[in-house]
């Protein structure tokens with residue numbers, strides 16, 4: 001197995017490493033895999049790495065973005081068609097499954113597949129045979145399928161929008177990539193390594209971050225995950241090469257994440273227990289920054305001594 005294929009995937013957080021270990025174990029097999037995770041968590045990069053370290057690595061992985069196709073074209077695109085199968089079918093088209101014969105097919109945004117195509121996909125996964133539109137016989141194909149989604153597929157199953165049988169068929173070995181905000185220890189590593197890589201690429205000197213700036217980056221939620229962090233590193237590198245970056249140099253959305261001074265949190269009609277809410281927010285802040293009081297205080301917009309006072313009040317360890 002060529003595990004060097006995984007070296008582009010940076011990170012050392014336990015949840016991330018767990019997903020990586022499973023991915024390395026199953027990469028060499030042909031088992032169908034479902035990669036889940038929010039946008040920008042590295043699903044496509046992981047799929048590519050699994051392909052590179054499999055026996056199929058000499059071939060190019062074929063990718064299809066299920067969200068990018070109109071419903072009526074999905075089946076033709078996936079399974080192909082014969083001339084005359086429908087009005088515009090002027091010649092035989094092989095389809096992605098045929099194109100991926102002998103290699104890996106990456107089904108991106110699989111949650112967006114229409115239900116009719118889901119039925120057919122399940123049949124192909126179970127039989128290893130495709131039936132192009134307008135063809136009465138089936139063709140055997142040797143395809144390893146890796147699917148990915150940033151949706152909660154199980155919830156879509158509950159809502160009847162994704163077939164349960166296909167869900168279980170895809171989810172033989174689930175791989176979940178955690179969001180960056182849950183990979184607290186990885187921000188420093190990713191910031192350093194991605195800045196260094198980009199600095200070489202752009203032939204610029206890497207900037208340095210002050211402690212305060214760095215703490216703001218750790219407290220930020222990174223909704224765009226690794227993609228957002230990578231783009232941030234690039235922006236800082238080209239705007240401030242070789243310079244020191246302090247908190248005042250950071251983009252506004254990072255220093256002042258969604259302001260809580262507005263009315264975005266609505267008081268429920270039944271009222272709340274303000275003390276319980278405050279204690280819960282403090283616990284969540286502490287847990288997000290693995291107990292670091294200064295960082296938790298920054299997340300809550302209060303001073304460290306105010307935080308310690310409240311931790312005593314609510315008997316929070």
Ligand SMILES: Nc1ncnc2c1ncn2[C@@H]1O[C@H](COP(=O)(O)OP(=O)(O)OP(=O)(O)O)[C@@H](O)[C@H]1O
Pocket residue numbers: 008009010011037038039040041042043044045046149150226227230
């Ligand atoms: N662990 C990682 N180490 C280094 N780079 C990463 C890592 N994870 C993601 N990236 C980079 O972040 C960017 C986004 O990754 P990718 O396209 O794989 O995300 P995705 O999960 O497929 O997102 P989406 O759901 O939006 O399609 C890419 O540039 C990728 O190289």
Ligand SMILES: [Mg+2]
Pocket residue numbers: 043044108
């Ligand atoms: Mg993707």
